Amino acid sequence: MAEYTDEEKAAYKKKKAAVMARMVELLGRVNSGELTDAESAELAAMFEGAGAGLDHTLGVKYVAFAPELVLELTVTRDHVQPWGITNGGVYASLGESAGSFAGFIAAGGTSSVMGITNSTNFLRPSTPGDVIRSTAHPVHTGRTSQLWRIEHVNAASGKLLATTELRTVVAARG
Template sequence: MSEIPGLDGTLGVEHVEAGPDKVVARFTIGERHLQPFGIPHGGVYCAVHESTASVAGQIWLGSKGIVVGSNNSTDFIRQAKLGDTITVTATPIHRGRSQQLWHLDSTDQDGRLIAQGQVRLANLDKQIPPELIEQFTGAYDQR
C-alpha cells in the first residue's frame, strides 16, 4: 500500500512527478493486479489512467473548481507480467474552461508501451472541501 489515498493506494501507485503539465505515476504488477487467469487486469490500467489524469487536471485547475472523469478510453497494447514496473505518464491534449483531455502512456521498465489512453475530465464549478485539499496536497507533497 502506498501513502496515496483511495484506489491508487490500494493498487500501490506512487507519484514520482506531479505538476500542471505532466504527472508520472508508477506501480509494480503484483498478485492484486491480476485477473482470474493470472495476467494483469486491464481495469488496473484504466483506473490508474483516470486517477493520474485527474491528479494532473486538478493541479492545473487549482482552486477554480474540481475535476471529475467523464470518459476513459484505454487500449491494451502488450501484456505485462508479474513483477513488471509500470510507469504511467499523463500529458495534456486540451485544457479549457469546462473540460480537459489528457493523453496517457503506460510503459514497462524497458520502455515498451503496455497501454495507451485518453481521459476526458469535466471542470466543475465547485469548491474542494478543505479536508480533501489537505489530504490531497499532503499525500502528493510526500513524493
C-alpha cells in the first residue's frame, strides 16, 4: 500500500477543496438558471473525473443539470440479468443517483441529500447497446424532505422503460 507524505496529503486536500468550491459555484449557477453549456460540461466532467462510486462503476454520464437533471447509461453485458435484459437494480440505482443529485442542487448544494425510499417500477426491458436516459422531475422540494419522479426512457425510441419515485431527506452538513 502506498504511503503519502504530509505534503502530498496537503496538496490533495487543497485540490479537493478547490474542486468543491468550483462545484458549489456551478451549482449556484444551476439554481439561478445561468449555467452555460460549457459550465454544464465542466460540471459533468467533475463527476466523471471523480472515478469513484457506483455511478463510475456503472458508467453513468451526467448530460444536463438544468432545467432538469439528466443522466445516461449505455447498457452493457455487465448490466444484465442471466437472460439478457437490464437488471432492475440498474434502474433503481439510476433513480437514486438522479433524484439525490437533483435534490442536492435544489437544496442549494450546501446540504446532504440522501434517498430514504426508492420505489422503481419496470415497464419494458432494455438490452446491451440501449442507452437509458434518466430525467429527474421534482414533485416536492421542501426544506427537510423532497420527492422526485425519475423517468427512465430508451434514448433511441423515446419509450418509457421504468419510473422511480425517490423520497429524500435534506440534512445539514456536519
